[in-house]
Amino acid sequence: MPRYNSVLDAIGNTPLIRLQRASEETGCEIYGKAEFLNPGQSVKDRAGLAIIRDAEDKGLLDPGAIIVEGTAGNTGIGLALVANALGYRTVIVIPETQSEEKKDALRLMGAELIEVPAVPYRNPNNYVKLSGRLAEQLARTHPQGAIWANQFDNVANRDAHVVTTAEEIWHQTAGEVDGFICAVGTGGTLAGTAIGLKRRSGRIKIGIADPMGASLYNYYAHGELKAEGSSITEGIGQGRITANLEGFKPDFAYQIPDEDALRIVFALVHEEGLCLGGSSGINIAGAIRMAREMGPGHTIVTVLCDYGNRYQSKLFNPAFLKEKGLPTPGWIEAKPAEFDIPFE
Numbered sequence: 001m002p003r004y005n006s007v008l009d010a011i012g013n014t015p016l017i018r019l020q021r022a023s024e025e026t027g028c029e030i031y032g033k034a035e036f037l038n039p040g041q042s043v044k045d046r047a048g049l050a051i052i053r054d055a056e057d058k059g060l061l062d063p064g065a066i067i068v069e070g071t072a073g074n075t076g077i078g079l080a081l082v083a084n085a086l087g088y089r090t091v092i093v094i095p096e097t098q099s100e101e102k103k104d105a106l107r108l109m110g111a112e113l114i115e116v117p118a119v120p121y122r123n124p125n126n127y128v129k130l131s132g133r134l135a136e137q138l139a140r141t142h143p144q145g146a147i148w149a150n151q152f153d154n155v156a157n158r159d160a161h162v163v164t165t166a167e168e169i170w171h172q173t174a175g176e177v178d179g180f181i182c183a184v185g186t187g188g189t190l191a192g193t194a195i196g197l198k199r200r201s202g203r204i205k206i207g208i209a210d211p212m213g214a215s216l217y218n219y220y221a222h223g224e225l226k227a228e229g230s231s232i233t234e235g236i237g238q239g240r241i242t243a244n245l246e247g248f249k250p251d252f253a254y255q256i257p258d259e260d261a262l263r264i265v266f267a268l269v270h271e272e273g274l275c276l277g278g279s280s281g282i283n284i285a286g287a288i289r290m291a292r293e294m295g296p297g298h299t300i301v302t303v304l305c306d307y308g309n310r311y312q313s314k315l316f317n318p319a320f321l322k323e324k325g326l327p328t329p330g331w332i333e334a335k336p337a338e339f340d341i342p343f344e
């Protein structure tokens with residue numbers, strides 16, 4: 001095992017984990033990149049580190065400066081841990097609908113949290129736009145200055161995946177990867193990994209796994225940004241072409257209902273000991289569809305974005321699932337212990 005100088009060196013270089021049932025059912029080798037093993041426990045540590053390093057390289061960050069961001073949570077956690085390690089402060093604007101576990105993780109890191117109502121992007125009080133205006137204001141008024149991380153339209157996010165995620169996957173599969181697929185929040189992971197892998201080999205196919213309520217499936221499959229339905233997944237589901245997605249075009253596009261993603265998430269806990277968040281379920285469902293379309297014998301990689309404990313109160317809460325009309329496996333209900341304890 002390596003020896004690191006700081007927690008920042010522990011970001012990235014995550015293992016690939018073979019997904020047993022998904023592989024067996026498709027006759028392909030399906031691997032998940034275990035991004036939940038990053039120090040902030042999600043794929044977004046990579047973007048957090050890259051965005052802050054990019055701002056430093058451009059001379060935009062004085063010691064003690066404030067990093068402002070609008071985030072569903074994971075990017076904020078990544079930014080906050082990097083900011084703490086490098087001597088900056090973090091102010092996070094988050095839609096109040098996001099999981100309490102992610103908000104707690106942000107508070108734990110000492111980020112200043114501003115919860116705002118969840119409204120669509122076209123509304124001027126959308127969390128992303130609010131964070132941009134707040135950053136502008138703090139840049140003028142805070143003595144140490146402030147920057148806006150702007151993960152959606154800051155391509156330092158995508159570049160992180162070109163130089164790290166894609167290269168790691170290429171080497172981990174000894175160049176035998178045939179396909180890569182994941183969902184889109186900012187598009188940094190998908191577009192960046194796609195650029196890096198296609199640079200390595202033009203034969204590698206790229207897929208997008210879009211949740212319901214997002215517009216990108218219709219855009220890439222039918223040329224129209226159009227959303228239908230809704231999803232309880234967090235951190236994914238985009239309605240516009242962000243700067244990170246500019247120039248990106250997938251070979252395959254799938255729309256994945258929450259029911260499919262949740263069945264996979266629940267089965268993975270029970271059968272493979274892997275407890276993941278909802279976006280990972282969307283990704284794996286997409287990888288299975290892509291494997292079926294490409295045919296047996298291919299190696300397909302997807303992303304295990306974060307860990308299930310970040311959604312204990314939602315995805316793994318029977319009351320929440322029932323309220324949303326989603327499948328609830330029996331084992332999730334609290335049960336009395338089956339065995340008598342031999343107290344003396």
Ligand code: PMP
Binds near residue numbers: 185187190236306
């Ligand atoms: N899954 C989760 C849980 C996330 O928080 C995010 C980031 N918003 C993503 C997936 C999507 O990653 P990206 O922003 O790189 O598209």
